[in-house]
Amino acid sequence: MMQWRRSRAVWGVILGVAATSQAGLFSGWNYRLSIQAGQWLNGEPLTNFPVLVVLGTHLEGFGYDQFLSPPFGDLRFSDVNETNEFSYEVEAWDVGGSSWVWVRVPVLTNGTVIKALWGKSGENAPPYTTNGAVWANQFGAVYHLSHSPTNPAPQIRDSTAFTNHGTCFGNMTAGQLTNGAVGKGLRFDGVDDYVNCGNSASLQPAHVTFSCWVKPMGIGSSSEAVWAFSKGRSGVSPYFSFGFQFWPDRSIIRSALGLDRDRYGSEIPFYTNSPFTHFTATYNRTNLITYQNGQVVTVSNYNAAINYNLADPNLHLGQWIYSTFIRRINGILDEVRIEQVARSSNWVWATYLNMASNDLFFAYGPAQKKGGTLIFLR
Numbered sequence: 001m002m003q004w005r006r007s008r009a010v011w012g013v014i015l016g017v018a019a020t021s022q023a024g025l026f027s028g029w030n031y032r033l034s035i036q037a038g039q040w041l042n043g044e045p046l047t048n049f050p051v052l053v054v055l056g057t058h059l060e061g062f063g064y065d066q067f068l069s070p071p072f073g074d075l076r077f078s079d080v081n082e083t084n085e086f087s088y089e090v091e092a093w094d095v096g097g098s099s100w101v102w103v104r105v106p107v108l109t110n111g112t113v114i115k116a117l118w119g120k121s122g123e124n125a126p127p128y129t130t131n132g133a134v135w136a137n138q139f140g141a142v143y144h145l146s147h148s149p150t151n152p153a154p155q156i157r158d159s160t161a162f163t164n165h166g167t168c169f170g171n172m173t174a175g176q177l178t179n180g181a182v183g184k185g186l187r188f189d190g191v192d193d194y195v196n197c198g199n200s201a202s203l204q205p206a207h208v209t210f211s212c213w214v215k216p217m218g219i220g221s222s223s224e225a226v227w228a229f230s231k232g233r234s235g236v237s238p239y240f241s242f243g244f245q246f247w248p249d250r251s252i253i254r255s256a257l258g259l260d261r262d263r264y265g266s267e268i269p270f271y272t273n274s275p276f277t278h279f280t281a282t283y284n285r286t287n288l289i290t291y292q293n294g295q296v297v298t299v300s301n302y303n304a305a306i307n308y309n310l311a312d313p314n315l316h317l318g319q320w321i322y323s324t325f326i327r328r329i330n331g332i333l334d335e336v337r338i339e340q341v342a343r344s345s346n347w348v349w350a351t352y353l354n355m356a357s358n359d360l361f362f363a364y365g366p367a368q369k370k371g372g373t374l375i376f377l378r
């Protein structure tokens, strides 16, 4: 005791810990970890932005055995002061490795600090972990592609509240859930595999952002154009509403838009056996902007409405098809998103970097345990 009293510096630190631990919502939680965004963002504060947080024993002081309501019933996220609780969704939880968690941050900008908290018994994962709350900011569909195709249909889960879940076709196997760009992704064989996600108003916005990670691993069912995903198909122009076409014979990928009665798009060099690459397209009835790995690569001016009035309006992952024209991709897809607004370039960049370089985007921890020192004060 005397030893502690002699040091004002140490005394101050202990009081600080005590005050922080008792002020917020989570005074009963034993562990906390600060997660700080680096100086990578371009000045625009991003509101209600879902960030990827990667937890695991690679983080100093972190242990899965510290969770007292396993597997993650006592996991919480908050602002730095522990006064606002943030919604989260677990994409995958692996006590033998890394766990992938999406957290909706009210305002994300350079230097933003969020906290992860855990270590409390008798807690349950809140409803926001499964009800789509993380994706409430104008997301129409979000596919993490982290579920086995051998699960009961619909196997491919949409994380939004719109539940645009997809059903697998082509006798896809458990082994086709494979390493993706974020946790697991889904391998399509380029022969008969695809996922039918159905249709709803949530998938037919006037302005749109659509995106995915893609890694082509062969030609697929046609050397002309195979599709990472297609919203809508018909045998007459415009043939589709939107999606990404990969052309093995031309070594390009195309952000495709069906407007009124014609088809449009922008082409970007892209190759079979390219590493995982992130593509995003935004359309706001002024510009179609296409991004590769978070950077603008093409801007095209169009102003017509997206044509959603097609014979088959469903969203398909892994293919476009009409009659005998079968266009199935051979490769891996991950994190397919349809958004109901044309996102800003800053939003697209942050989305990419947060996934591609998570340990650069965020500075983590170390994890700190509450407790021990407080006993001395009493």
Ligand SMILES: [Ca+2]
Binding pocket: 091, 144, 145, 146, 180, 181, 182, 183, 184, 185, 334, 335
């Ligand atoms: Ca994934």
